[in-house]
Amino acid sequence: MNIVVCVKYVPDATAEQKFEADNTVDRVNVDGLLSELDEYAVEQSLQLKEKTEGAEVTALCIGPEKAADAIRKALQMGADKGVHVSDEAIAGSDAAATSKILAEAVKKIGGVDLVVCGMASTDGGMSVVPAMLAERLGLPQVTFASVIENQGKEFRIRRDGDVATEIIGATAPLVLSVTDQSGEARYPSFKGIMAAKKKPVETWSLADLGVDAGEVGLANAWTAVEQTTARPPRSAGEIVTDEGGSGAAALVDFLAAKKFI
Amino acid sequence: MTEILVLVDHVDGAVRKPAYELLAIAKRLGSPAAVFIGAPDKADAAVAALTKFGADKVYVVDDAPIKGYLVAPKAEVLQQIAAQAQPGAILITSSAEGKEIAGRLAIKLDSGLITDAVDVQADGGAPVTTQSVFAGNFTVNAKVTKGTPIITVKPNAAAPEEAAGAGVRADVAATVSDSARLAQIVAAQPRTSSGRPELTEAAIVVSGGRGTGGNFDPVNALADALGAAVGASRAAVDSGWVPHTYQVGQTGKTVSPQLYIAAGISGAIQHRAGMQTSKTIIAINKDEEAPLFELVDLGVVGDLHTVLPAATEAINQRKG
Helix, strand or coil: CEEEEECCEEECCCCCCCECCCCCECCCCCCEEECHHHHHHHHHHHHHHHCCCCCEEEEEEECCHHHHHHHHHHHHHCCCEEEEECCHHHCCCCHHHHHHHHHHHHHHHCCCCEEEEECCCCCCCCCCHHHHHHHHHCCCEEEEECEEEEECCEEEEEEECCCEEEEEEEECCEEEEECCCCCCCCCCCHHHHHHHCCCCEEEECHHHHCCCHHHCCHHHCCEEEEEEEECCCCCCCEEEECCCCHHHHHHHHHHHHCCCC | CCEEEEECCEECCEECHHHHHHHHHHHHHCEEEEEEEECHHHHHHHHHHHHHCCCCEEEEEECCCCCCCCCHHHHHHHHHHHHHHCCCEEEEECCHHHHHHHHHHHHHCCCCEEEEECEEEEECCEEEEEEEECCCCEEEEEEECCCCCEEEECCCCCCCCCCCCCCEEEEECCCCCHHHHCEEEEEEEECCCCCCCCCCCCCEEEEECHHHCCCCHHHHHHHHHHCCEEEECHHHHHCCCCCHHHEECCCCECCCCCEEEEECCCCCHHHHHHHCCCCEEEEEECCCCCHHHHCCCEEEECCHHHHHHHHHHHHHHHHC
16 A cells, blocks of 8 residues: 655744745744644554555655655654655645645655545644645545544544544545544654664655646735734733632622623 | 625534624625525525525525535535636635535635635625634735635624525536545434534633543533533543543634633643634633733633632522
8 A cells, every 4th residue: 555644844833933024934934843733644654554564655745945854754753755845936835736736746656545634734724735635636535534444445434523423434545634633643763763864755846746836836826815913912811819719709700790691 | 796605504404603604794795695505305494594694596406416425526516506606706614524625626616715714804896804823823814816716714703694685596406426426424423412502603612621630510510601612622632531522722623702711721822722812711720820821811820620610600690
């Protein structure tokens, strides 16, 4: 089984996130890392590999030079090889262009049975790239999986939705996304870290994928951000310390004053 | 006037509130045209309800051939209706399913997609959206620059408006390809309803975290006294105290209620991302250093197991 796991290099959410002058996310001046939600995708890919003879996991990443860190982390966890699509023209691409580049990379990798994604990125957070990628590849999508089971190419996943828990069936090739409920992602072992240094990583440009630079990037996005505004910090409110019921009284008085009760 | 398509969010034909909110937004942009994909015997009631809230037109699509096949067929149906109607925009509820339908549709129509709008206004006929990003620390205004604007809108982005539209019914026989029916629901177990409001739609949310120690009774009781939904932090969910559907935060629900009460939640960035845009925030925590106290309108430093029951009792007494 040939598995591609899509990994995104994102600004660290615990650091200060900012926009650049052109309203794109500042990805240069902030520390980045493999999106936490993509670690679950790597984990599930590795678990599938471990129970399938001859399976191979390729970590696929689009992003600037620094984004190679995300691939390295996936390789340290246990992925077999990496593909890094990097091209200056890609900067500022929207979800539609991202899905286009991913789709062409998946086609170039070739013979892919399963594309595994995280449930969302921790920066953009749209959760639409898996659906767009599936549409571009003409594949079914099975998303927000918390449990994945397969017998060969027959997949069954569990999705815990708001109104029901569903079991969804589909046959590979397919696009899969996994939630953070699918199981803790492993930490790279020392052996894994050493082994990752010898694993092959290919770097592809847009030309390698046959994608015209005029189809991607900020200037060719299908959406435009007009402005970004920092939210004014919330002014600190009243803090009371509960002593002999004063906390509950303050709470109830506040709710009454604001007409919630 | 240009039609604005609204994909109707419903449960077995019962139209849900977010659909009415979308109709109110559609009216700002053009003529609201609802798309009801559902069972034919539920269509009359749905058409009447949608008309009452402003639909000038209701496209009715029999869902018999696509029921259980997830999102791909619905994207095909919308593509076919859009090809006929040439709408000015397509509005879809920002749920997991809604966003995936929108994603597929955007590629099919070569059109720009904006997700998670908390407001949509008309600027010379073109929709301008507002989104909240980076854990609610920034507000972004955006426009679609290519094709038919496709916008997914969060619940509570607008108030439903009860003002009858023309309500012309148009039955559509959509054709769905075999390739759209490759992923199928093979079994489903409905959740038992808590009887409380939906987390993302509730005006008041009471959430519990690690500080509950696994006892959600005080949280539930306060929520019921206030007619609120119950939420939880990731710590509470990961401990198995409540189901994942309760989780508020980056990997759970994003809520923006009038009032958010956090009990025993310290306020990690993960959680703040899901509730920071709430209008009023109250926190109860034993630890006065809890980061969430930086965001609150009222903070109570104390044990939720004594503060919450006392407050609940006082509220219930007031109600008589």
